[in-house]
Amino acid sequence: xxxxxxxxxxxxxxxxxxxxxxxxxxxxxxxxxxxxxxxxxxxxxxxxxxxxxxxxxxxxxxxxxxxxxxxxxxxxxxxxxxxxxxxxxxxxxx
Amino acid sequence: xxxxxxxxxxxxxxxxxxxxxxxxxxxxxxxxxxxxxxxxxxxxxxxxxxxxxxxxxxxxxxxxxxxxxxxxxxxxxxxxxxxxxxxxxxxxxx
Amino acid sequence: xxxxxxxxxxxxxxxxxxxxxxxxxxxxxxxxxxxxxxxxxxxxxxxxxxxxxxxxxxxxxxxxxxxxxxxxxxxxxxxxxxxxxxxxxxxxxx
Amino acid sequence: xxxxxxxxxxxxxxxxxxxxxxxxxxxxxxxxxxxxxxxxxxxxxxxxxxxxxxxxxxxxxxxxxxxxxxxxxxxxxxxxxxxxxxx
Amino acid sequence: xxxxxxxxxxxxxxxxxxxxxxxxxxxxxxxxxxxxxxxxxxxxxxxxxxxxxxxxxxxxxxxxxxxxxxxxxxxxxxxxxxxxxxx
Amino acid sequence: xxxxxxxxxxxxxxxxxxxxxxxxxxxxxxxxxxxxxxxxxxxxxxxxxxxxxxxxxxxxxxxxxxxxxxxxxxxxxxxxxxxxxxx
Numbered sequence: 001x002x003x004x005x006x007x008x009x010x011x012x013x014x015x016x017x018x019x020x021x022x023x024x025x026x027x028x029x030x031x032x033x034x035x036x037x038x039x040x041x042x043x044x045x046x047x048x049x050x051x052x053x054x055x056x057x058x059x060x061x062x063x064x065x066x067x068x069x070x071x072x073x074x075x076x077x078x079x080x081x082x083x084x085x086x087x088x089x090x091x092x093x094x
Numbered sequence: 095x096x097x098x099x100x101x102x103x104x105x106x107x108x109x110x111x112x113x114x115x116x117x118x119x120x121x122x123x124x125x126x127x128x129x130x131x132x133x134x135x136x137x138x139x140x141x142x143x144x145x146x147x148x149x150x151x152x153x154x155x156x157x158x159x160x161x162x163x164x165x166x167x168x169x170x171x172x173x174x175x176x177x178x179x180x181x182x183x184x185x186x187x188x
Numbered sequence: 189x190x191x192x193x194x195x196x197x198x199x200x201x202x203x204x205x206x207x208x209x210x211x212x213x214x215x216x217x218x219x220x221x222x223x224x225x226x227x228x229x230x231x232x233x234x235x236x237x238x239x240x241x242x243x244x245x246x247x248x249x250x251x252x253x254x255x256x257x258x259x260x261x262x263x264x265x266x267x268x269x270x271x272x273x274x275x276x277x278x279x280x281x282x
Numbered sequence: 283x284x285x286x287x288x289x290x291x292x293x294x295x296x297x298x299x300x301x302x303x304x305x306x307x308x309x310x311x312x313x314x315x316x317x318x319x320x321x322x323x324x325x326x327x328x329x330x331x332x333x334x335x336x337x338x339x340x341x342x343x344x345x346x347x348x349x350x351x352x353x354x355x356x357x358x359x360x361x362x363x364x365x366x367x368x369x
Numbered sequence: 370x371x372x373x374x375x376x377x378x379x380x381x382x383x384x385x386x387x388x389x390x391x392x393x394x395x396x397x398x399x400x401x402x403x404x405x406x407x408x409x410x411x412x413x414x415x416x417x418x419x420x421x422x423x424x425x426x427x428x429x430x431x432x433x434x435x436x437x438x439x440x441x442x443x444x445x446x447x448x449x450x451x452x453x454x455x456x
Numbered sequence: 457x458x459x460x461x462x463x464x465x466x467x468x469x470x471x472x473x474x475x476x477x478x479x480x481x482x483x484x485x486x487x488x489x490x491x492x493x494x495x496x497x498x499x500x501x502x503x504x505x506x507x508x509x510x511x512x513x514x515x516x517x518x519x520x521x522x523x524x525x526x527x528x529x530x531x532x533x534x535x536x537x538x539x540x541x542x543x
Contacts, residue, residue, distance in 0.1 A: 002459040003411065016370055017378050018471075021473045024382065026478055027444070028389065035436055042496070043432060045404060051426035060432060064439035064498065068447065069501045070489045070509055077513050103293035110283055111291050112384075118295065120391055121357070122302065127399045129349055136409065137345060139317060146348065154345060156409040158352035162360065163414045164402045164422055171426050172394065204457055206297075212469065214304055215531070216476065221312045223523055230322070231519060233491060238514035240522065248519060250322040252526035256534065257327045258315045258335055265339050266307065274498050 007027070038063035122164070132157035218259070226251035306346070314338035393433070401425035480520070488512035 042059035052060070136153035137146075146154070230247035231240075240248070283291060295361070318334035319327070370378060405421035406414070414422070457465060492508035493501070501509070 013374050013377075015461045017374055017381070020370065020378055021381060022474070022478075024385070025419075026482075028385070029478075029482055030485075031437070031440055032389075032392075033482060034440065035433055037486060037489055038436055039400075039429065039432055040490075041493070045426060047401075047404065047421050047424040047428060048425040050431075052428060052431050056428075056432070057435065059496040060435050061439055063493075064436060065499045065503055066441060066505075067485075067489055068443045068492050068497070070493065071485050072470055072483065073501075073506060074485050074488065074513055077510065078484075081517070095454055107284075107287050107290075111287055111294070114283065114291055115294060116387070116391075118298070120395075121372070122298070123391075123395055124398075125350070125353055126305075127301075127395060128353065131402055132349055132400060133313075133342065133345055134403075136404070137341060139332050139335040140312075141317065141341060142343075144337040146341060146344050150341075150345070151348065153409040154348050155352055156412045157406075158349060158356060159412045159413055160406050160418075161398075162356045163419075164406065165398050166308055167414075167419060168394065168398050168401065168426055171395075171423065175430070181428055201458075201461050201464075205468070208457065208465055209468060209541075210300070210304075212472070214308075216472070217304075217308055218311075219524070219527055220479075221308060222527065223520055225312060225316055225517055227487075227516065227519055227524055228316075229320070231515060232369070234513060235488075235508050235511040237493065238511040238518075240459060240515060240518050244519070247322045248522050249526055250325045251319075252523060253325045254319050254327055254331075255311075255315055256530045257332075258319065261309050261327075261332060261335055262307065262311050262314065262339055265336065266310075269343070277530065 034064065034067045037067065128158065128161045131161065222255045223251065225255065310339055310342055313342065397429055399424055399428065484513055484516055487516065 038060055042056050042063055044053075044056065132154055136150050136157055138150065226248055230244050230251055232244065287324075305347055314335045318331050321331075370400045405418050405425055408415075408418075488509045490539075492505050492512055494504075
């Protein structure tokens with residue numbers, strides 16, 4: 001709604017806050033996707049006991065590791081494509 | 095954006111409206127999750143006829159009942175945990 | 189937040205922008221649903237090669253066609269229901 | 283909420299309703315597409331697929347109406363009983 | 370960010386946290402309902418279904434705590450290593 | 457829309473595009489993780505998992521490009537034919 005008020009100070013405040021917000025949103029979106037994927041991959045679906053057993057615990061830990069690794073690989077790949085296509089201008093240079 | 099205007103009256107108006115809005119959002123989110131779960135559990139996937147048959151209808155009714163019951167159980171449980179952990183301060187005392 | 193400022197010009201600007209925005213949101217939501225459905229229907233899940241093979245490509249093209257057709261059918265049907273129920277007032281006359 | 287606040291809430295609710303209506307519509311399209319369209323031998327819908335879509339939309343709309351009625355009843359009953367235990 | 374901007378960001382974060390808490394809660398309800406309730410012969414939960422729901426909630430809460438801890442660790446490690454390659 | 461309104465719409469669209477780009481990215485991560493990672497015997501990706509992820513990302517990007525082209529064509533054709541029947 002910045003056009004209603006005009007003036008640079010507010011706009012730039014708003015922009016800075018929006019950027020900080022976007023980064024937090026990104027991280028929290030990743031976390032909820034990770035929770036979703038790793039619960040599906042690692043938790044026994046029959047819920048015979050309320051506690052995580054050894055197997056589930058180890059699986060969850062490794063799942064986080066691998067999820068991060070996939071994240072890095074995909075990010076590297078998309079940057080590679082971007083610089084191949086555009087010779088500059090990374091999609092992540094928010 | 096309250097910081098742009100300051101002044102308590104608007105803030106408190108905005109806060110009251112936001113709270114009413116949050117409650118409505120919560121209920122409507124629950125309803126759409128219920129629709130999703132109960133349709134999957136109760137509707138025949140082959141769509142041989144356009145009307146709900148007897149079995150589907152009864153299933154949908156019971157599904158709503160059970161969904162509410164699960165809602166209550168989970169809510170009670172999380173409050174129990176919260177008060178056990180913090181000795182006070184319910185997560186639902188919005 | 190129009191009530192904080194009042195005055196028709198802003199309201200109507202805001203409303204016009206909101207409408208344009210809603211149409212764009214609608215189209216982009218449809219596209220992401222189409223991507224989701226057509227990827228699931230058409231792509232081999234084992235990812236043996238990085239390129240689309242002939243079968244996948246043809247499938248994707250037809251999938252878009254059929255998705256649009258379903259869209260039109262559902263839209264016609266819901267309008268039929270709406271005008272049957274209300275004798276006027278289309279749900280799509282945004 | 284005072285009248286002005288109620289008007290504001292009202293106007294936000296209308297936007298939400300429009301959004302939710304669009305969401306119901308898009309869910310119908312996606313669910314019925316996913317359930318009824320499983321062959322891509324042709325570019326156009328077969329008559330079989332088309333009638334499956336029609337029945338699917340019909341059934342889902344009826345199902346949602348029914349679920350909405352039960353939901354309202356339960357919600358009202360629960361509000362009378364004092365709400366969700368935590369509130 | 371100056372202090373005023375930080376306060377604004379703070380207040381938005383609090384709204385987000387409340388929203389996320391509600392989301393965790395709703396996901397628990399939906400996931401445990403989907404996993405534990407598979408028969409609609411009765412209108413009320415059977416005791417077997419109820420205890421399945423309880424164990425399901427317990428396990429998911431523990432799982433989320435564990436995932437959160439690992440996530441923080443990895444995030445910190447990655448920040449030290451210079452962030453995602455693209456940043 | 458007048459020029460001022462167009463500028464506002466433009467700036468909202470840019471935010472949306474950034475959000476959508478992030479969404480495409482996150483969907484790729486999640487889909488390719490779900491499809492390619494099925495064993496948790498090790499803490500790191502095996503070379504087999506890694507190359508599966510690479511092919512998966514490639515294929516999905518190509519698929520999205522193709523779907524986007526067809527979508528645009530159909531959308532344009534439909535706009536010329538007078539839009540969705542209800543509009």
